[in-house]
Amino acid sequence: MGEKEKMTIVESAVKADNLSTLVAAIKAAGLVETLSGPGPFTVFAPTNAAFEKLPAGTVEMLLKPENKEQLQAILTYHVVPAKATSSAAIQMVQDDGGAHPAKTVQGDEITLSLEGDSLMIEDANGNKAKVIEADMMQSNGVVHVIDTVLMP
Numbered sequence: 001m002g003e004k005e006k007m008t009i010v011e012s013a014v015k016a017d018n019l020s021t022l023v024a025a026i027k028a029a030g031l032v033e034t035l036s037g038p039g040p041f042t043v044f045a046p047t048n049a050a051f052e053k054l055p056a057g058t059v060e061m062l063l064k065p066e067n068k069e070q071l072q073a074i075l076t077y078h079v080v081p082a083k084a085t086s087s088a089a090i091q092m093v094q095d096d097g098g099a100h101p102a103k104t105v106q107g108d109e110i111t112l113s114l115e116g117d118s119l120m121i122e123d124a125n126g127n128k129a130k131v132i133e134a135d136m137m138q139s140n141g142v143v144h145v146i147d148t149v150l151m152p
């Protein structure tokens with residue numbers, strides 16, 4: 001087992017410079033324990049740049065204690081309760097004729113699809129995120145880094 005495969009999703013995210021906003025959000029939402037649990041989880045992890053694309057003040061607003069439930073909903077919308085590598089996800093998309101629905105921990109669905117060789121994740125509002133770094137294997141699942149924050 002490699003070093004990363006011994007770490008949980010949260011432990012690994014803490015070490016990733018480009019995921020510091022996500023880590024702050026996970027802590028503010030009280031989800032550290034959940035995402036450190038046995039899983040397995042597939043996490044679509046938005047980069048700091050993805051959070052910066054949100055309207056000004058959105059992240060600061062979501063990090064406030066009174067918005068904890070909304071933040072939890074957004075973050076758990078990025079988590080699928082299964083361990084799906086990018087090759088497995090691509091196979092599911094192909095098997096389903098180009099789009100594969102996936103139920104999130106939050107309860108709503110995201111849709112996986114392909115654009116060229118890129119795995120895309122679409123939220124309920126039609127926003128699309130591109131997987132920019134795939135298959136970061138962890139002890140309790142897998143992380144795919146995405147370039148856009150998904151909204152339930």
